Amino acid sequence: MFSLQYLREGLSRIDESWAAARFDSLPHVVHILTSRDREGEVQFLKEQSDLIEDVVDEVVHSYHHGFNKAIQNYSQILRLFSESAESISILKVDMAEAKKRLSSHNKQLRQMWYRSLTLRHILSLLDQIEGVAKVPSRIEKLIAEKQLYAAVQLHVRSSLMLEREGLQVVGALQDVRSELIKLRGVLFYKVLEDLNSHLYNKGEYSSASLNMPEKDDEVPTTTAVSFSVSSSHPISKRTRSIKADNHLSGSAFGDGSFRTISIDGGSSLDGHDDESTLDVTDGGTSDGQVKDVRGISRQIPTWLSSATPDEFIESVRKHDAPLNIKYLRTLVECLCMLGKVAAAGAIICQRLRPTIHKIITSKIKAYAARTSSRSCVDPPGKTALSDLFSKGTFGSYHIVKQKVKNGTTLLGTQLVAGPVSPTMTPVGTAQSAASELLSSIFDSITRILENHVVVGELLDSKSSQKSDIINTSSMNGETSWNSDSELSQAAGGFSVAFSLAVMQSECQQLICEILRATPEAATADAAVQTARLANKAPVKEKREGADGLSFAFRFTDPTSSMPNQGVGQGWRRGSNVQQEGYGTAAVLSEEGIYLAASIYRPVLQFTDKIASMLPKKYSQLGNDGLLAFIENFLKDHFLPAMFVDYRKCVQQAIASPAAFRPRAHAAIVYSLSVEQGRPVLQGLLAIDYLAKEVLSWARLIPKYSNELIEYVQTFLERAFERCRTSYTEAVLEKQSYLLLGRSDVEKLMRLDPANSWFQNSYGPMMENSVSDTESIEADREMSNILLSLRPIKQENLIHDDNKVILLASLSDSLEFLADSVERFGESIVKPAAGSDNKKHSYQTNHHRRTPSVLTKTLTSLADEYRKLAIDCLKVLRLEMQLETIFHMQEMASREYLEDQDAEEPDDFIISLTSQITRRDEEVAPFVAEWKRNYIFGGISSIAANTSVQVLGEMKSINLLGVQQICRNSIALEQALAAIPSMDNEAVQQRLDRVRTYYELLSLPFEALLAFITDHEYLFTPKEYSNLLKVKVPGREIPHDAQHRVSEILGH
Secondary structure, eight states: OOOHHHHHHHHHHSOGGGGSSSOOOHHHHHHHHHOSOHHHHHHHHHHHHHHHHHHHHHHHHHTHHHHHHHHHHHHHHHHHHHHHHHHHHHHHHHHHHHHHHHTTSHHHHHHHHHHHHHHHHHHHHHHHHHHHHTHHHHHHHHHHTTOHHHHHHHHHHHHHHHTSTTTTTOGGGHHHHHHHHHHHHHHHHHHHHHHHHHHTTOSTTSTTTOSSOOSSOOOOSSOOOOOBOSSSSOOOGGGTTOBOOSOOTTTOOTTSOOOOBOTTSOBGGGSOGGGOOOOOSSSOSOHHHHHHHHHHHTTSOGGGTTSOOOHHHHHHHHSOOOHHHHHHHHHHHHHHHHTOHHHHHHHHHHHHHHHHHHHHHHHHHHHHHHHHHHHTTSOTTOOHHHHHHHTOTTOOOOOOOSBOTTSOBHHHHHHHHOSSOGGGSTTSHHHHHHHHHHHHHHHHHHHHHHHHHHHHHHHHHHHHHHHHHHHHHOOTTOOOOOSHHHHHHHTTTOOHHHHHHHHHHHHHHHHHHHHTOOOTTHHHHHHHHHHHHTTOOOOOOOOOOOSSOOOSOOOOOGGGGSOOTTOOTTOOOOTTSOOOOOOGGGTOSOOSGGGHHHHHHHHHHHHHHHHHHSOGGGHHHHHTSHHHHHHHHIIIIIHHHHHHHHHHHHHHHHHSTTTTOOOOOTTOOOOSOTTTTOOOOHHHHHHHHHHHHHHHHHHHOGGGHHHHHHHHHHHHHHHHHHHHHHHHHHHTTOHHHHHHTSHHHHHHHHHSGGGHHHHHHHGGGGOOOOOHHHHHHHHHHHHHHHHTTOSOOGGGSOOOHHHHHHHHHHHHHHHHHHHHHHHHHHHHHSOOTTOOOSSSOOOOTTSSSOHHHHHHHHHHHHHHHHHHHHHHHHHHHHHHHHHHHHHHGGGGGOOBOOSSOOOSOOHHHHHHHHHHHHHHHHHTTTSOHHHHHHHHTTHHHHHHHHHHHGGGGOSBBOHHHHHHHHHHHHHHHHHHHTSTTOOHHHHHHHHHHHHHHHHGGGSOHHHHHHHHHHTTTTSOHHHHHHHHHSBOTTOOOOTTHHHHHHHHHHO
């Protein structure tokens, strides 16, 4: 190969004029002739010529072989052209000769061509006849193998083929045609029977029957999801996530019309129907197609493995839906291909109500058997509902069966108090059983309704497709068949709305049986519903007075208006069969209106599930069904009946003779716990139990908790009025009660240091800061008021110890109930952890009063209870102070001129101390120790002040009399010291003051003046003056003694 670089350099040295397409030599000649150096120019031209020759030689030398090959090819081309020209000339001669010969046999050739077409068509028909003859046996085989879609597919294609021109007149096919007609009915009932089984989750491919997923069709544990179809109808929320193409079985329409499809899977729409070979041999497809089918069968469900691949099978294969939904879709597709949608819908409608009734009954029987077997293993009384209440909103309460320390039994009180038996209480076994039973039944109904929604949407889609086709082909303004009622009629009356209505109707009948209530005019409403479905004027409903309960919401069965079309053997039972009961008595030990509370929660959950699965256009049906019925029943029947029953129980509890009868033994020590013997009055204990029970119903029906709280408030107000009446009867016209009503006495008692006990126990309600000086002055003023009431008569005192015990017990019981009411209010504001706040979903915005308002009301009511409890204690304190004055007022009329040493206290002191001891023992089981201290704590103060003040009223006293009074104070001190929690130091200090005061009578006057000088403020000026006025034998008092004492006290 030559050097390209050398060639490029050589070409660059050649002048451009030499490279022109047409070389002009004249300019070069003229240039040489006119040039001065002609030899030089000639030499330059020679150099250019040599250079070009060198370049050409180099190129020729390098491409010599290529030039030779090109020359040879060109020679061969010329030769071939020459031979072709000769052949064409010979062919022209032959064609002219053939044309001449064929022109003489034109008609014979045309006849032979037509004969060949006829023979080919006859052979095709013979093949089809041979294949069709085997179709019935193949269909029966596919039915036996449960390949229903493949059987329907083969039947439809064979039936269409028999209708083709040429096969209609073949007599040998009449038997095959009649067999196919019979097989159509067999296929229909096989498909319908399988569809009916799967609608109620009893089929082979139902979600409840599958233990493990297929290789390519995983069965999810969530709710079933139906295929969506492209139509004008909205898609349900449950099916919105999965969207499928609307290529269902190629050309299948709701009216039974199909495109012509060959049995081997080919379509005649390609325009070559005349030449298509209808292969109906056992293979069904060619070898290549068999491979394809086997490849697809690995990805499709087993019931489609023998079917010919088409658009429907492809759509099933592509979409990841649950296996039971795919099978339901396949069965609906089979019905559409058979043209039996309306007949199937009518039969499903007729079977729906008795089937649902049977399922509910079987569920109840199964639950009864399971409960009986479980009761042999589990401890009785342990239920899920009781576990729910153990951490409930209003706190737990337990029925105490053991005897408490005081010998009484709480269970007897509670059983008498409640309007329902223990099994019917909010935590009773009947409530739990009803809730669990309904939850189980509603769960089954929900799964069944899911299947009906899937089938209903598919049938709606088919009907809408048919409607669209009819509307497209309609002329002259024909009406459009697109309303819901028309779609329902196209499906034989079957629709999602119909299924929901029937299922909720059966559920309502079940609930009515549990509640022992019969909806009136249920059968009359059936005629109204039938007329509505038939687009007739509904018959006016006549409602007469009924003994049973009346409900605003009733379900009916509209199947009576549907034609009885396509009904075969085994399907003749209609919906008008008399329905029997459900047998709930075998599960529920008791039935009645109080089970409505436990029914509410399952119904609410059932309604939520229905709302989540229903298509958008049916969403309102779920809200207007059972939930509205049970809410209306609760509002119009249950709550009023509960209020009346519990009000009656409250009235009986507080009106009973034993309601306010203290029930503790004298030897029992007070306890804060009712279980350990706290002697709460039976009436108030019953009220507390009833209030807790009423509030416990709110856990079952939280939507109506505010109404229940208002009921409790009403009951508590009635109980409070009864307590006040009992309190008033015990203290009516008594001196202590009249004193308590005085404002000055009430004010002084608030300033009393003992009032701090209430502040410590009741907090801010009794908060009142008092200085020591104010409290001492208040004590003196209080003593003066009480002493001013002398002489005190016994009839003005509460001399009946039973009334004293009643006041003590009433005070403690009122405090017990006040604490309980306060807990009620707190529980409303702070619900227990784990309580439902939806969803818990329970709306309370329709109530008249908010929880905060109710809480304030209960809190104020608790304060009223505590105030009355405090009034009881204050009356007892005043009563004991008045009793002390009543016994000690005898000192003022005596002359203490004793003649012997005092060995025993005075009789009135003995009577007083014995009364103090007796009443302390009597009230001890009913009040806490600090309350006993409050009741008896005022005795020492009033006794000391009385002893000091009566000195001014004594005529005379000797030293032995002083000893007697000191002995009296010691006896009183010992009696008060025996009371637990009593402030013995304060008692001793007050009574020591008495002894000190009377011992001053034994001092000479000068010594007395010295004492007064040193203890100017120990006694009042009047008290010091009384020491000088009283006559003491043997003591000399100067005539100016009062003046000298006044001078000392005046500084």
